[in-house]
Amino acid sequence: MKSQQALNFLLGIYIFIFFTYLFGPLVIMSITAFNSAEFPSVTPWECFSFRWFNEGKIAYDGQHLAGLATDWRLHEGLITSLKIGLGVVLLSVPIGMSAAIVLTQVHSRLRTAFYSVSIMPVLFPGVIIGISTVVLWDRIATMGGGGLASQLGRNGIFLTILAQTCFISTYCFLIFVARLQRFDQTQEEAALDLGANQTQVFFKILIPYMMPAIASSCVIAFLASFENYNTTVFSILSDQTLTTVIASKVRLGISPAISSLALVIILLTLAVTITYEVLRRREDKKKKKIEAEALFAQTLDSRLKKVEKSRLVIPKPIFGILFIILIGIFGFNQLVDKGMYGSSCIAATEKQKKSNFAEQLKLLQQNADKASQTSSENGETSEKKEFGDIFGDPNLFKDFGGFDSKKEDDP
Numbered sequence: 001m002k003s004q005q006a007l008n009f010l011l012g013i014y015i016f017i018f019f020t021y022l023f024g025p026l027v028i029m030s031i032t033a034f035n036s037a038e039f040p041s042v043t044p045w046e047c048f049s050f051r052w053f054n055e056g057k058i059a060y061d062g063q064h065l066a067g068l069a070t071d072w073r074l075h076e077g078l079i080t081s082l083k084i085g086l087g088v089v090l091l092s093v094p095i096g097m098s099a100a101i102v103l104t105q106v107h108s109r110l111r112t113a114f115y116s117v118s119i120m121p122v123l124f125p126g127v128i129i130g131i132s133t134v135v136l137w138d139r140i141a142t143m144g145g146g147g148l149a150s151q152l153g154r155n156g157i158f159l160t161i162l163a164q165t166c167f168i169s170t171y172c173f174l175i176f177v178a179r180l181q182r183f184d185q186t187q188e189e190a191a192l193d194l195g196a197n198q199t200q201v202f203f204k205i206l207i208p209y210m211m212p213a214i215a216s217s218c219v220i221a222f223l224a225s226f227e228n229y230n231t232t233v234f235s236i237l238s239d240q241t242l243t244t245v246i247a248s249k250v251r252l253g254i255s256p257a258i259s260s261l262a263l264v265i266i267l268l269t270l271a272v273t274i275t276y277e278v279l280r281r282r283e284d285k286k287k288k289k290i291e292a293e294a295l296f297a298q299t300l301d302s303r304l305k306k307v308e309k310s311r312l313v314i315p316k317p318i319f320g321i322l323f324i325i326l327i328g329i330f331g332f333n334q335l336v337d338k339g340m341y342g343s344s345c346i347a348a349t350e351k352q353k354k355s356n357f358a359e360q361l362k363l364l365q366q367n368a369d370k371a372s373q374t375s376s377e378n379g380e381t382s383e384k385k386e387f388g389d390i391f392g393d394p395n396l397f398k399d400f401g402g403f404d405s406k407k408e409d410d411p
Contacts, residue, residue, distance in 0.1 A: 026266060033259035036346055038065055040259045047345040052256040068260040077245035080157060081226050084241060087161035088168055088225040093217045095165065096172025097210065104180050119174070121167040130234030133163040156237035163235040168224050172217040179213035 032040035036049040038057075051057055056067030068074065099118050106114055121129070141153025152158050183206075191201045207214075229243045236244060249255055 026262070029259050030263045030266065033256060033263045035256070036349065038256070040254055040256050046349045049346060051346075052260045056257065065255060066257060068257045068264070071255075071257050073240070073245050073249075074242065074257065074261060077240050077242040080239055081242040084157055084160050084164065084232075085222045085225040087157075088164050089218050089221045091161065091165045092169040092172050092221045093214060095169040096174075096217060097176045097214070099169075099173045100176030100180055101206075103177060115177075119170050122170045124167070126167070126228070126230035127234060129166050130163050130231040133159055133166070133235050134237070137162075154237070156235065156239035159235045159237065160232050160239075160241070163231050164225050164228055167231075168221050171220055171224060175213050175217050175220065176210065179210060183209060 028042060029040070031042055033052055034048050034050070035041060035045055036047040036051060036057075037044075052067050053069065054067050055070045056065045066072075103111060103114055103118070137153035137159055141150040143149075187205055188201050191205055192198075196204070227243060229247065232241055233244055233247070240248075246258060246261075249258060
């Protein structure tokens with residue numbers, strides 16, 4: 001009994017460390033989006049503000065720090081990423097499904113070789129895929145002259161779509177293969193025996209069966225394209241995606257607008273995940289209800305014929321959401337009571353920063369004046385030593401009984 005309790009205790013510690021390591025950076029970055037400081041930080045905390053979601057601010061040194069709503073580079077990068085993601089989905093999903101269908105139709109001796117060739121792009125580094133795509137289409141554009149091939153060969157969005165499709169289509173291929181392994185081919189044979197042609201079998205039997213895999217492939221292909229960097233940075237040429245814009249901002253200095261963008265992405269991901277989970281559970285309940293009604297109608301045992309009373313059932317996640325909302329309201333009230341939110345807090349913080357900045361400038365000016373005064377006092381000495389001591393110290397050998405120029409001049 002004690003050993004089981006100790007094991008459960010160690011397991012709880014491991015789970016806590018694991019989730020802290022996994023979600024801790026996301027929580028910290030989300031908190032920094034509400035700090036009014038110019039650099040993303042939790043401590044020291046200045047003021048609770050939404051400025052990094054809006055227009056940003058003008059720093060005390062006159063520099064404009066754009067917020068999420070006014071950062072045009074992030075906006076253009078987001079639009080470009082959405083275009084590339086849509087193009088990758090339109091190419092990767094049909095390619096992956098076609099390859100999976102071909103895999104099920106080829107001879108068993110060729111199946112292993114075809115499978116190995118199909119998954120090979122995943123094994124290549126993204127850098128190699130990006131560079132090789134650019135080199136190939138550059139040669140095509142050169143040979144194509146000034147036509148459509150030349151324009152496409154030097155279009156960063158087009159090259160990025162092709163480069164990402166090379167390996168993302170493999171992800172879709174693996175999803176479709178896993179789905180087709182559970183497909184009952186007797187359904188196709190029965191449809192063909194009843195007079196259906198291959199096109200009708202494909203669209204009325206195979207496609208409906210593959211719809212869950214198609215939906216999963218679209219989501220995975222879009223997400224893999226949206227977050228890709230190592231292939232995109234070489235194939236995008238002069239254009240920029242959201243990931244390359246963020247990388248360039250990180251190299252120049254992290255902006256709180258990046259924290260705001262990260263929080264928005266996290267909230268969207270949670271919203272989509274929760275919505276999907278709610279719909280999935282609702283669908284499972286409907287299926288169980290239909291099965292129970294079928295069993296109720298078929299059975300003759302009166303013990304199974306119970307009258308169900310309708311009652312209001314509140315989902316358990318609702319209580320967690322309400323608890324988080326209450327904590328947020330309480331924390332916000334504490335910030336307001338302590339004067340850490342609002343224009344007055346921001347104005348006081350900015351005034352203090354400007355004062356510190358002026359003091360630093362004054363101190364630097366004083367140090368510069370002292371340095372110039374010291375150099376002016378030593379001006380005569382420096383003028384007499386026109387060449388300095390570039391030939392060495394003339395009194396170096398005096399203490400060692402060396403030669404004396406005056407003695408050498410005496411007869």
